[in-house]
Amino acid sequence: MAKYIAVDLGASNGRVIVGDLSGFEVMNRFVTRNEMLLRESHWDITFIFAEIKKGIKEAFHRYGGDIVSIGVDSWGVDYGLLDEQGSLITLPYHYRDSRTDGMVEEVCAKLGRQELFERTGLAFQPFNTLYQLAAMQKYRPSTFAVARQYLSIPDLINYWLTGTMVNEISHASTTQLFNPKTKDWDWDTIDGMRFPRSMFGTLVESGTIVGRLHQQVAQELHADPEVVVVAGGTHDTASAVAA
Numbered sequence: 021m022a023k024y025i026a027v028d029l030g031a032s033n034g035r036v037i038v039g040d041l042s043g044f045e046v047m048n049r050f051v052t053r054n055e056m057l058l059r060e061s062h063w064d065i066t067f068i069f070a071e072i073k074k075g076i077k078e079a080f081h082r083y084g085g086d087i088v089s090i091g092v093d094s095w096g097v098d099y100g101l102l103d104e105q106g107s108l109i110t111l112p113y114h115y116r117d118s119r120t121d122g123m124v125e126e127v128c129a130k131l132g133r134q135e136l137f138e139r140t141g142l143a144f145q146p147f148n149t150l151y152q153l154a155a156m157q158k159y160r161p162s163t164f165a166v167a168r169q170y171l172s173i174p175d176l177i178n179y180w181l182t183g184t185m186v187n188e189i190s191h192a193s194t195t196q197l198f199n200p201k202t203k204d205w206d207w208d209t210i211d212g213m214r215f216p217r218s219m220f221g222t223l224v225e226s227g228t229i230v231g232r233l234h235q236q237v238a239q240e241l242h243a244d245p246e247v248v249v250v251a252g253g254t255h256d257t258a259s260a261v262a263a
Contacts, residue, residue: 023086025079027072028256029094029173031115034068036075038083047082048075054114061114063098063173069180077241085244090181090233091252092174093259096194097149100176101156101167101219106185109166112173115147119159123151126158131212139206142196149195154213170219174254181249182231187221188251190258198223226253226262 026037026044029052036047050071053064072092080087100112113119124144128136133144142148156164171179172191179185192198192205197220199206205220230249238245253259 021086022088023079023083025076025087025090026252027075027090027092027174027177028259029068029092029177030256031095034071036072036079038079038087045082047078048072050074055111057111060119061117062111063114065100065108065112065173065176069177072177073237073241076243080241080243087244087247089247090249092177092181092249093252093254093256094173094177094191096191096255096257097145097147097152098173099149099152099195100171100173101164102169102171102185103166104168106169106179108176110160110163112176113152113156115152117152119155120146120151123154123158127151127154127213131209136196136209139199139201139208140196141200142194150197150209150213153197153215157213157215167216167219169221172254175251178230178249178251178254181233181237183234184231185221186224186228186230186251188226188228188254189223190226190253190255192223194255224251226251226258 021040023038023040028035034052035049037044038047053067054061055064097115098112101109103109124146197206197209228251230251233245233247235245253262
């Protein structure tokens with residue numbers, strides 16, 4: 021019977037699960053660690069990815085050729101930024117990091133609070149991706165200047181598994197940079213903040229195949245390289261509703 025791997029990342033712990041419509045098993049459960057680095061809170065994303073790989077490897081060890089796909093979801097708003105070579109430029113910030121204090125007011129003064137709400141429909145939470153990027157633009161301008169690609173946390177994991185970058189729509193909807201009417205990035209907000217348009221890739225619908233496992237990853241995990249990674253509802257709430 022075909023089996024599917026689900027990677028479910030929460031703000032306190034993560035799980036790698038393998039299952040089918042009749043049931044599931046947890047292959048690995050781990051803490052989604054974050055660390056304070058020079059008074060900034062960052063996700064320990066390399067540890068998290070190592071634990072994901074550990075769970076995937078165990079799933080293939082147990083079920084081998086029965087596995088047909090892998091999907092990843094996570095909490096909203098957080099992200100990684102990549103340089104022009106596709107390398108992560110800094111550990112992803114934790115959404116509770118204090119650098120966004122006061123950024124809601126600054127951004128709304130620039131863009132207009134009512135106009136921003138009419139376009140994005142999101143509550144004005146200081147941890148929204150919009151304010152996180154605005155804080156980096158303000159306080160880490162040299163770091164922000166080398167960013168070439170925005171990827172949400174699950175999109176980043178999918179990229180590391182496949183070598184292919186996509187932006188899945190359900191997670192994009194948590195950023196306050198997404199327009200639910202056009203189902204596209206809200207370019208008025210992006211332009212108003214002077215964020216590079218090129219940083220935000222084409223959005224894909226939930227259920228889109230990202231690609232097959234990267235050959236090096238497949239070898240490392242003793243996995244079938246024909247198995248596909250699917251951008252499911254990459255925001256965990258979207259996956260919960262779909263389930």
